[in-house]
Amino acid sequence: MxxxxxxxxxxxxxxxxxxxxxxxxxxxxxxxxxxxxxxxxxxxxxxxxxxxxxxxxxxxxxxxxxxxxxxxxxxxxxxxxxxxxxxxxxxxxxxxxxxxxxxxxxxxxxxxxxxxxxxxxxxxxxxxxxxxxxxxxxxxxxxxxxxxxxxxxxxxxxxxxxxxxxxxxxxxxxxxxxxxxxxxxxxxxxxxxxxxxxxRGLSYVEVEVTGPNRDLHSGLYGGAVANPINILCDMIAQLHDENNHITIPGFYDKVEELSKEERTEMAKAPFSQEDYNKALDIAQEHGEKGYTTNERNSIRPTLDVNGIWGGYTGEGAKTVIASKAYAKISMRLVPDQDWKEITDLFQKHFESIAPKSVKVKVSPHHGGTxxxxxxxxxxxxxxxxxxxxxxxxxxxxxxxxxxxxxxxxxxxxxxxxxxxxxxxxxxxxxxxxxxxxxxxxxxxxxxxxxxxxxxxxxxxx
Amino acid sequence: MxxxxxxxxxxxxxxxxxxxxxxxxxxxxxxxxxxxxxxxxxxxxxxxxxxxxxxxxxxxxxxxxxxxxxxxxxxxxxxxxxxxxxxxxxxxxxxxxxxxxxxxxxxxxxxxxxxxxxxxxxxxxxxxxxxxxxxxxxxxxxxxxxxxxxxxxxxxxxxxxxxxxxxxxxxxxxxxxxxxxxxxxxxxxxxxxxxxxxxRGLSYVEVEVTGPNRDLHSGLYGGAVANPINILCDMIAQLHDENNHITIPGFYDKVEELSKEERTEMAKAPFSQEDYNKALDIAQEHGEKGYTTNERNSIRPTLDVNGIWGGYTGEGAKTVIASKAYAKISMRLVPDQDWKEITDLFQKHFESIAPKSVKVKVSPHHGGTxxxxxxxxxxxxxxxxxxxxxxxxxxxxxxxxxxxxxxxxxxxxxxxxxxxxxxxxxxxxxxxxxxxxxxxxxxxxxxxxxxxxxxxxxxxx
Missing domain, CATH: 3.40.630.10 (Zn peptidases)
Incomplete structure (x- = not known):
């Protein structure tokens, strides 16, 4: 041929x-x-x-x-x-x-x-x-x-x-x-x-945090009511610990752990961290402690915010406390994590870390194994x-x-x-x-x- | 007359x-x-x-x-x-x-x-x-x-x-x-x-966090590069401690502290926390520990995110790691805080808490005493x-x-x-x-x- x-x-x-x-x-x-x-x-x-x-x-x-x-x-x-x-x-x-x-x-x-x-x-x-x-x-x-x-x-x-x-x-x-x-x-x-x-598998969710029932003047109310954007940031920050491990209880329970041999085999693929960083114009890579870049983006599960929005995002300044803030969040999963189970774990955890001063809604988008x-x-x-x-x-x-x-x-x-x-x-x-x-x-x-x-x-x- | x-x-x-x-x-x-x-x-x-x-x-x-x-x-x-x-x-x-x-x-x-x-x-x-x-x-x-x-x-x-x-x-x-x-x-x-x-006085700034030099596929890069939205959330979360005090070093140095008598006088103004919460449809108020609602929104300085945006915010789902994330942040100030000094303190602090994996830009908008x-x-x-x-x-x-x-x-x-x-x-x-x-x-x-x-x-x- x-x-x-x-x-x-x-x-x-x-x-x-x-x-x-x-x-x-x-x-x-x-x-x-x-x-x-x-x-x-x-x-x-x-x-x-x-x-x-x-x-x-x-x-x-x-x-x-x-x-x-x-x-x-x-x-x-x-x-x-x-x-x-x-x-x-x-x-x-x-x-x-x-x-x-x-x-x-x-x-x-x-x-x-x-x-x-x-x-x-x-x-x-x-x-x-x-x-x-x-x-x-x-x-x-x-x-x-x-x-x-x-x-x-x-x-x-x-x-x-x-x-x-x-x-x-x-x-x-x-x-x-x-x-x-x-x-x-x-x-x-x-x-x-x-x-x-x-x-990798996927679980994609959208979250909505509601504070006061309407947008408020940040001078008259600032400091006295929960700002849903600040709260959403707090909650997102809590989803990783200082080693960039994901903090959702049970998240890693079913994660397939590769043997030393398998990881050694993986490490043989041609890769330059310097070229990688240069191509992305970043001063330093970032990820889960204890794993290399090629492991972080293939054999390890991750959690990333894919979009966030709330409050005034136009030209100039508006002194407002928004009523609502939103984020789209996705998790990449590895064998043998079940995406529906992970979506449930995320939802329960995210709701559990919300302070009483806000309401939280988690809407699953889609996923896969x-x-x-x-x-x-x-x-x-x-x-x-x-x-x-x-x-x-x-x-x-x-x-x-x-x-x-x-x-x-x-x-x-x-x-x-x-x-x-x-x-x-x-x-x-x-x-x-x-x-x-x-x-x-x-x-x-x-x-x-x-x-x-x-x-x-x-x-x- | x-x-x-x-x-x-x-x-x-x-x-x-x-x-x-x-x-x-x-x-x-x-x-x-x-x-x-x-x-x-x-x-x-x-x-x-x-x-x-x-x-x-x-x-x-x-x-x-x-x-x-x-x-x-x-x-x-x-x-x-x-x-x-x-x-x-x-x-x-x-x-x-x-x-x-x-x-x-x-x-x-x-x-x-x-x-x-x-x-x-x-x-x-x-x-x-x-x-x-x-x-x-x-x-x-x-x-x-x-x-x-x-x-x-x-x-x-x-x-x-x-x-x-x-x-x-x-x-x-x-x-x-x-x-x-x-x-x-x-x-x-x-x-x-x-x-x-x-x-209250005001300091209003806009912040920009840059991760990779372009939007990336969250599957191929997720977990291996700093996601500017996650980092921005982390950084915003760090601006308050667990008592909702603002963590910017020097922020409270010049804050006018009211005497017990003055605070007692203030507390005489007619106010119902229950009515306040009901009017805003919130289950609980939120603010700096040790102060009442009327103190939090008048004699105490505050920090609020007025707007946040980054990544995909349209209908449906997009599995992207954004190159940039933005927020508009304002601080309400009290006598005798100097708004220009506070803006400087914010800028220095915000830059100092940024991880090396991202670049941060702080642009002051305006302010007042x-x-x-x-x-x-x-x-x-x-x-x-x-x-x-x-x-x-x-x-x-x-x-x-x-x-x-x-x-x-x-x-x-x-x-x-x-x-x-x-x-x-x-x-x-x-x-x-x-x-x-x-x-x-x-x-x-x-x-x-x-x-x-x-x-x-x-x-x-």
């Missing part, structure tokens, strides 16, 4: 097609973009048909539709199910983008001398998902598809994949497969390919060989700090292992302003994926 | 004139309203001319103009200088208003069976300032003005009166007076008139007699928690004492949604003020 000539011949079209897809602002978190999200699902349907699927359906769900596509060449052959998502994160803070988030531009960067596409969703996950569509085009156009393939592309990943569980439950037969293939993660670098073998993939499965080995074919190197198995909660769901509902072949880089700024995806990475993904099909079909015999 | 018949005859016009003034959104904090602020100054000029001033000028300053007006009947007679402001607080949060803030409506409330005017600035300070314009109209229309009068109405009070110091310095002769009269405070209740004898009026002055005694004439009761001298920083400035620049005859109520919701001013209070002010002129002229002989 040599995928390169076809890709070389069609690469301009492959890039332009992705750019068209990136122009649609499919922000699932904001109801104002509902029509764009739906328009994107129709766009995906057309792309799958063009790439060679025999059947493509836009499947209605309680939320945004899921695009299902398939090409069944022989029911006796193994089946690969490709998962991806067509929705994107909100682009805020919009003023920090160098170019509008939904007007894709190609720019060269130090890491991407071949150019990178700058747009919201360029990497997460439109770009990475579209690699699979183009890989299918390669396989069908060249008559090299060695097995059956199914696509399941959803529109609610960035808001917790709420409809996906429902969809899996109701379509087990349709979705039956031998392995699930996902590109929604990254690799260590262009020179060091890696396969993600672990993902952590996941670890075995590296001796046929799926992992097929992926590893695919990278060897196109990178000339064996990829490194890597635990990631991110969460794709649906990976655990797939295992439960569909009884399948997921293989996480990510081609993005940490520096791609996903979820941040100026998200981008290297053209080299995009084309390398399209080049590598067909090799996975070849090896998986061969090894499954 | 009997001011009642004239007021009874003209009260509908007095109310309608105020309503017209309230329709102009003179929000000094927001540059978007610049034209409206200037339009309001022209409106005030016209009102002062109509009320009987011989000379009215719109005086340009480095900021918004100051309206100066005068009626000099005899240079040998004493002169009263009336101060007020025509700018208003921003109306945020706008969605909590029951009617639009700049479309005044009259509604009856439990405390205001005669009706109250609901609009931003109804009480603070357009309504209270306009009482003085109408009091002048009464005095000139009825030929009862017993002394000279000057008006100085500014447009930057809600943003720190930055141009006022410059104006005073450059116009000492023009502004020469024997007493300054201000209605920008409240009274205990409609049955218990009071004169404000103390005001606390003030105490002696109750044996002619001005205070004349005001006291005026209330006796119209309320049939001697007013109670009261220390207020609010700040009118310019009162200390007047004493320094113009060598005059200020008399604070406020007719508002704590429940008027100034600086809050649904600000209002009772029609009874408005007319009672117009009724009472001319009596002050009478007594002040007589007692000054």
């Amino acid at each position: 040599n995928t390169k000539p076809y890709i070389e011949k069609h690469k301009d079209r492959f890039i332009n097609e992705l750019i068209e897809l990136l122009k649609i602002p499919s922000i699932s978190a904001d109801p104002a973009y509902k029509n764009d999200v739906i328009k994107t699902s129709e766009h995906i349907k057309k792309s799958l048909e063009d790439a060679g699927c025999d059947l493509v359906e836009i499947c209605e769900t309680p939320g945004y539709p899921i695009v299902y596509g398939e090409k069944i060449i022989n029911p006796d052959l193994p089946t690969v199910l490709v998962y991806g998502h067509y929705d994107v994160q909100p682009p805020d803070p919009i003023n920090l983008w160098d170019s509008p988030p939904f007007e894709p531009v190609i720019k060269k960067t130090e890491l991407h001398p071949e150019g990178a596409i700058f747009a919201r969703g360029a990497c997460d996950d439109k770009g990475q998902m579209y690699m699979h569509v183009k890989a299918l085009e390669y396989l069908t156009a060249n008559n090299e598809l060695p097995c059956n393939v199914k696509f399941m592309i959803e529109g609610e990943e960035e808001v917790g994949s709420e409809s996906l569980g429902w969809f899996l439950e109701n379509n087990r037969e349709k979705l039956a497969n031998d392995v699930i293939l996902i590109s929604d993660t990254g690799m260590i670098s262009k020179e060091v390919p890696s396969i993600t073998t672990g993902l 952590a996941y670890v993939t075995p590296i001796d499965s046929i799926g992992y080995q097929a992926a590893s060989k695919a990278y060897e074919d196109t990178f000339g190197k064996t990829p490194i198995p890597q635990r990631s700090g991110g969460s794709i909660p649906i990976v655990a769901l797939f295992e439960n509902e569909l009884n399948s292992k997921s293989i996480l072949m990510g081609f993005g880089l940490d520096s791609d700024a996903i979820h941040s302003p100026n998200e981008h995806f290297g053209i080299w990475n995009y084309l390398k993904g399209i080049e590598t994926i067909p090799h996975f099909y070849k090896h998986f079909a061969t090894m499954s015999k | 009997n001011t009642k018949p004239y007021i009874e005859k003209h009260k509908d016009r007095f109310i309608n004139e105020l309503i017209e003034l309230l329709k102009i959104p003179s929000i000094s904090a927001d540059p978007a309203y610049k034209n409206d602020v200037i339009k309001t100054s022209e409106h005030i000029k016209k009102s002062l001319e109509d009320a009987g001033c011989d000379l009215v000028e719109i005086c340009e300053t480095p900021g918004y103009p100051i309206v100066y007006g005068e009626k000099i009947i005899n240079p040998d007679l004493p002169t009263v200088l009336v101060y007020g402001h025509y700018d208003v607080q921003p109306p945020d949060p706008i969605n909590l208003w029951d009617s639009p803030p700049f479309e005044p409506v009259i509604k009856k409330t439990e405390l205001h069976p005669e009706g109250a005017i609901f609009a931003r600035g109804a009480c603070d300070d357009k309504g209270q300032m306009y009482m003085h314009v109408k009091a002048l109209e009464y005095l000139t229309a009825n030929n009862e003005l017993p002394c000279n009068v000057k008006f100085m109405i500014e447009g930057e009070e809600e943003v720190g009166s930055e141009s006022l110091g410059w104006f005073l310095e450059n116009n000492r002769e023009k502004l020469a007076n024997d007493v300054i009269l201000i209605s920008d405070t409240g009274m205990i209740s409609k049955e218990v008139p009071s004169i404000t004898t103390g005001l 606390a003030y105490v009026t002696p109750i044996d002055s002619i001005g205070y005694q004349a005001a006291s007699k005026a209330y006796e004439d119209t309320f049939g009761k001697t007013p109670i001298p009261q220390r207020s928690g609010g700040s009118i920083p310019i009162v200390a400035l007047f004493e320094n620049e113009l060598n005059s004492k200020s008399i604070l005859m406020g007719f508002g109520l704590d429940s008027d919701a100034i600086h809050s949604p649904n600000e209002h001013f009772g029609i009874w209070n408005y007319l009672k002010g117009i009724e009472t003020i001319p009596h002050f002129y009478k007594h002040f002229a007589t007692m000054s002989k």
